[in-house]
Amino acid sequence: MSSRTTSLKILQLSDAHLSADCAADYRGQNAEQNLERLIPRAKGWKPDCLLLTGDISEDASPASYQRIAARLKCLSVPVLALPGNHDDPDEMRKHFPQGPWRGPLAYEAGPWLLILMDSTTRGSISGSISQQALDQMDLLVERSSAKHVLLGLHHQPVSVNAPWIDRYGLRDSERLFERLDRTDRLRCIVWGHVHHDFQSTRKGVLLLGAPSTVANSLPGTERFSLDPAGPACRWLKLGAHGSVATGILRRS
Ligand SMILES: [Fe+2]
Secondary structure (H helix, E strand, O other), rough: OOOEEEEEEEEOOOOOOOOOOOEEEEOOHHHHHHHHHHHHHHHHHOOOOEEEOOOOOOOOHHHHHHHHHHHHHHHHHOEEEEEEOOOOOHHHHHOOOOOOOOOOOOEEOOOOOEEOOEOOOOOOOOOOOHHHHHHHOOOOOHHHHOOOOEEOOOOOOOOOOOHHHOOOOOHHHHHHHHHOOOOOOEEEEOOOOOOOEEEOOOOOOOOOOOOOOOOEEOOOOOOEEEEOOOOOOEEEEEEEEEEEEEEEEOOO
């Protein structure tokens, strides 16, 4: 999908898995260095905003959030942040105030409404979204005059054909889809958690899973299998008329 008229350029950074210890190993990779190498590409792409789709930290340490927040400051754009199962929302919100910390976050930009939903459940790798949050999401969409909606969450609401992570997806995703099916303004759902580039559609809505900025798995594998292509992030161009163009950005 593509658009000649771009109204919003979003860069989605996901699953950075930073630790308090800069030298910590994550699946044989250094989270700090791999993120650092993506930053010049991210900056060069000139996004209008950043979307962090969770597991920003591996150990939920204050130091890890401080470092990534400081690093992203050089892009000088708004940062919207979602917690993942590794994150501590209370700690994370201190560094990323724009997130679904007291219910879903609504961020309006021209004809687009971005809704961020917290899909984490304390103590669980899998995700879920409460009935109350779904009610709040309905209200936000209903009250907004935006013509197009993008939904962001950490956990995948559909199978991504990778058993190692599909066993930890969003539980009760049918409840979410039942609500989403009530609007004809939803154009795209984006998530993290799956550590590979995933694309599909459902009832005309684009479904996108993001790669990780530290380590990715080859798609369709039973176990996590390190993708030699390395870390990456997703770019999105949301068109004024509802189109969604997207692709993957890797370090140069
Ligand atoms: Fe995750």
